[in-house]
Amino acid sequence: MLKISNKEYVAMANTDIIIHDEKDNVGVVVIEKIIPNQDCNCWVMENDSSVQIQSKNEIPLGHKIAMTDFKEGDTIIKYGHDIGKVVKSIKKGEHVHVHNVKTKKW
Helix, strand or coil: CEEECCEEECCCCCCCEEECCCCCCEEEECCCEECCCCEEEEEECCCCEEEEEECCCCEECCCEEECCCECCCCEEEECCEEEEEECCCECCCCEECCCCEECCCC
């Protein structure tokens, strides 16, 4: 059991991806890597729910996966907050990283 800010969470035994906030449109890989076409278990921390997604490509530990399709100019939401804009279209299940997302600050 994991306790965060006076909330207790029971993580799924086979969690591959964590989604921090219900508003997030990306998840974070929490296993060594996800391989192409892998069926992944996602745990939504905010409400202790789960969802499934199939990966499109290899994604390493700590990197993000798209939970929806994005077009250029869309906003990436993580931890319930804007963390950047899409600079190259991204399909649901694809790797989200510096090659297709940039900060809005620069």
